[in-house]
Amino acid sequence: MASQFVDANPRKLPCQARSKATVDAVITAAAQVLIERGYEGATTARVAERAGVSVGSLYQYFPNKEALIAVLIERHADEIVGIMQQALNDPANATLEDGLRAIIRAGTSAHHLDPTLHKILNEQVPRAGRLAKAMDTSRQITRAIERFLRAHASEMKPGCDPAVAAIVIETALEALAHKAVIERRDLLADGLIEREIFSLIAGYVSRPNGKRRRS
Amino acid sequence: MASQFVDANPRKLPCQARSKATVDAVITAAAQVLIERGYEGATTARVAERAGVSVGSLYQYFPNKEALIAVLIERHADEIVGIMQQALNDPANATLEDGLRAIIRAGTSAHHLDPTLHKILNEQVPRAGRLAKAMDTSRQITRAIERFLRAHASEMKPGCDPAVAAIVIETALEALAHKAVIERRDLLADGLIEREIFSLIAGYVSRPNGKRRRS
C-alpha cells in the first residue's frame, strides 16, 4: 500500500535570491491567512494571492498544503522550545523557584507572540503528527523541565517524582497561559496569572521548609 | 448581509417512532464517524451510510452539517457539566478537600467516557461557538467551582481569590485529565494522576494550618 505519510519535502530548493523571497512571502502569507481565516479558510489560492505570487509558484516549493502548514508548525515549535530551554539554562536561575519563575514567564510570553496562530497550529499538530519530523513540542519541553527538576532535587518536596512533576508542570503551564491569553485577557494585568501559576506550581514541587519569602 | 449565525434548528421534528429512531441513529453514527475519521472525514454521506439511512433523511432533521455537530457538542457538554455539578453538590463532600477530590475524580472520569470524541468536539467548540445555545462548558464548570470555593472560604488560604482560583483549578484539571487520557495513559494507573492533581490544587487553595492528613 502507499505510504501513509505526507510528503513534506520541498519540491525544489530555492537557489536565487528571488525565489528565497518567494518562499518567505508564502510562509508569511500562510501564517497571516491562517490567523485571519482559520485552517479551513486558508486555501492555497488565498495564501498565494496574499503572498503576491501565483499558486504555481507555491507548488514549486511545497508539494502540498500540509507541507506548508508543517513548516509553520516546526518553525513555531522550535521558537517555543528555544525560549523554554533558554530560560531553564540561564545560570541566573540558580534556585528551583527562580527557575520556575523563569519558565512561567517564558511560557506566558511564548503565548503572547501570536496566540491565535499558536492555537490554530496546536490544533493541527495531531493531524500533521503524521509528519516524520514534527515531534511534539510539549515532550521536548517536558524533558527540559525534568532535567531542571533533577538538578534541583534537594529543593523539592520529598517523594516528588521529577518525571511526573515535569509533565504536570508543563501541562498546567501551557493550559493556563493559553487560557489567559485566549479567553481571559483580564488575568494578564499586573502579571496576575504568572503569580497564580507560580503559587500553584511552587506549592506542588517546592519543599516547604527551605528558605521562604515572607508571607 | 446574511446572518453570520448558523441555523441550528431542526428542520422538522420527528413525530413517529420510526423517525425518532432515524435521528438517534444519525446522531450515534455522527459520533462514531467523528471518532474514527476526525472532523474533516466526517462527511454527511459517511454519517448517513453508517446510520443506515440516506443523506436525504439526514437533511430532513438537520439543516446542515454544523447543526449535527452542534447537537453532539451540546449533548456532551451537558453530560460533563452534570457530572461536575453533581460532584460539587453532593452533601457527602463536606470539606473543601473532599470537594476537590470529588471534582478531580469527576473530571478524570468525564474524560474516560470518550476521550477521542471529547477532544474532537473541544476543538470544534470555537467554530460552533457561533451557535447561540452552545455556551461554553468550561465557564459553567468554573462558576460551579467558584460557588463551592466561596462556600468553603474559611478553609482556604488567606488572600486566595475564589474567582481566579476557580479558573485556575478548572483549567489545570481539564488539561491534566485530558493529557493523561490522551497521551499518558500510564499515569492513570493506581489513580496516580488524581493524587498528583489533588496535591497540585489542594496545595494551591487549601489553608496549610487546618487539620492535615498524616504525611
Added chain:
DNA sequence: CGAAAATGTGAATAAAGCATCACATATTCG
C-alpha cells in the same frame, strides 16, 4: 549577446463535499 537554467503564471482539470428535489414508500386515521 544568447542559450540554458531558474523562476513565475494562471486557466484548466479533477476530486470531493454539501445540499436539494422529484419521487417512492410507509404510516395514520376517518
Added chain:
DNA sequence: CGAATATGTGATGCTTTATTCACATTTTCG
C-alpha cells in the same frame, strides 16, 4: 380501503479546493 401525512431515497447540481501543466519571464554565465 384510500386520502392525507410522515418519512425515506439517492442521483444530481453546484461549489469549492487542491493540484497540474504548457507556456512566459527572468536570471545566470560563458
